Amino acid sequence: MSIGEVKVALRAAIEAAQRGEEVFDRASAEARAATAAADAILNDSRDEDVSAAHQALIAAGAEVEPTRRRFVNTAKHTARYLKQLG
Amino acid sequence: MSSSIGELVAQLLAVRGKLDAAAVTALRAQTDAEQALTHLTAVRKGSDDRLLRAAATDAEVARDKAGRYARLLAVAARHITAYVNTIAPGAASSEAGDATVPSGERLVEEAEARSRKAEAFLRRHVRKADDSEDTLKQTEQAVTTGLRELQKSLKGGGSSGSTASTSTNPGTPVDRPQLEHPATSVIMAAGAVVVGLRGVWNMVKKRRERKRFDDQP
Numbered sequence A: 001m002s003i004g005e006v007k008v009a010l011r012a013a014i015e016a017a018q019r020g021e022e023v024f025d026r027a028s029a030e031a032r033a034a035t036a037a038a039d040a041i042l043n044d045s046r047d048e049d050v051s052a053a054h055q056a057l058i059a060a061g062a063e064v065e066p067t068r069r070r071f072v073n074t075a076k077h078t079a080r081y082l083k084q085l086g
Numbered sequence B: 001m002s003s004s005i006g007e008l009v010a011q012l013l014a015v016r017g018k019l020d021a022a023a024v025t026a027l028r029a030q031t032d033a034e035q036a037l038t039h040l041t042a043v044r045k046g047s048d049d050r051l052l053r054a055a056a057t058d059a060e061v062a063r064d065k066a067g068r069y070a071r072l073l074a075v076a077a078r079h080i081t082a083y084v085n086t087i088a089p090g091a092a093s094s095e096a097g098d099a100t101v102p103s104g105e106r107l108v109e110e111a112e113a114r115s116r117k118a119e120a121f122l123r124r125h126v127r128k129a130d131d132s133e134d135t136l137k138q139t140e141q142a143v144t145t146g147l148r149e150l151q152k153s154l155k156g157g158g159s160s161g162s163t164a165s166t167s168t169n170p171g172t173p174v175d176r177p178q179l180e181h182p183a184t185s186v187i188m189a190a191g192a193v194v195v196g197l198r199g200v201w202n203m204v205k206k207r208r209e210r211k212r213f214d215d216q217p
Helices: A003-042 A048-085 B005-044 B050-087 B104-132 B136-145 B147-155 B182-189 B197-210
Strands: none
Touching: A003 A048, A003 B005, A003 B050, A048 B005, A048 B050, B005 B050, B005 B104, B050 B104
């Protein structure tokens, strides 16, 4: 791999990571809206499926920030390396 | 609770639809992470810089976490469907009648199934190439030769195609050199984002060394 090829690959990696970050943000915004709606509709139900759905949504919610950070850091670390190459 | 069961069911079905849509979007993000990882892996063949290593780890975790996120949303959607059927039996067809709008969970499952298919394909061809001579070049050739077959079998998968959204690739030069393994783009186009090519590759090799092909590690 020539230095030029390396740079092209690194730029493509940065683009993919940034695109992933945007797409993931969209997914989490959609999910957040759906979760708020679900909470409003189902707040007084004790059904097993309702609590299972709540639990899955809570677990999903906990993944949002850590996942997002990984997309951001993929782009950040790659960009820093690209800069090092000059 | 809402005024009528009908109203409640309608609201819940709307929520389910949103969760499924969000799960599919998360799968697309997963594909992007996989793509970033593929590029980084190619570069890492020539350098083991600390930053590169960190970037590759980030991409890998982003891929896995986006997948987990999609799965959790799909699971929540499934439970909402089940609840709708508890309060109004038959109101939410879980799958059969809904062929036009695949559930997020089905898409997640399909992505995983396609991944397994691609994995089996790779395993077959890695083994084939290995019988003659163990060089990566030759293996790649064998994989390339069989790509059409794989592509055909994946196209028949009946997916809505929403998981295969790697085509939007703004800014990437058309004439870019062979940075990706030829199989990677097909695997990703198939939405098989669960197992990275590299992972498959290493796993296949490890398995072959152990002469055990039938059980998962």
